[in-house]
């Protein structure tokens with residue numbers, strides 16, 4: 665048997681993790697802390713041990729400003745799909761903290777890593793993408809443990825981000841993460857507090873034996 669960590673603390677951490685948009689302080693983030701977070705991400709499981717991720721650390725103001733502008737235009741695109749009460753609700757929701765965070769971290773997926781015979785991916789191509797998401801979750805939890813915040817931004821077109829950061833055509837940007845010290849983590853998701861959506865009861869999503 666492996667030695668048990670402290671389960672109560674672990675579960676507390678899992679529930680404390682939050683998507684952050686408005687609580688970044690912008691304070692400098694040390695390289696050592698960043699290294700630990702990236703180490704946690706890189707320790708994630710991956711299909712066939714393909715480790716299909718790369719991490720681009722972005723501190724440059726001009727790059728962040730350009731991305732923020734693009735995200736603002738994608739926000740408008742989404743907003744145009746809404747009507748009535750949903751539109752009003754969305755208008756008050758902050759969807760990114762690109763410039764307020766200490767840095768941006770773009771996580772990418774390279775399907776050629778370990779290819780062509782990635783063990784476990786022959787029938788499910790998306791298994792590579794799942795692996796990248798696990799790396800992101802590892803980093804998200806590690807950041808929470810360090811008292812830092814993470815905000816996932818997905819209001820972008822992949823081609824825009826590829827061009828902005830010089831990402832090769834065959835590599836997919838999976839997330840722009842806003843990262844850095846925060847004043848605090850909110851106890852409930854912002855989307856829940858603003859009545860956009862709510863977390864479903866666990867019993868609604870657990871099925872026994874069959875769908």
Ligand SMILES: Cc1cc2nc3c(=O)[nH]c(=O)nc-3n(C[C@H](O)[C@H](O)[C@H](O)COP(=O)(O)O)c2cc1C
Pocket residue numbers: 681682683684685758759760816817818819852853854855856
């Ligand atoms: C794949 C993915 C994409 C997301 N994209 C955005 C985004 O573009 N903007 C944003 O404000 N939050 C984004 N989020 C955060 C979710 O809104 C958030 O996780 C959810 O509301 C639950 O809140 P919590 O993470 O604080 O528990 C994203 C989360 C995931 C997993």
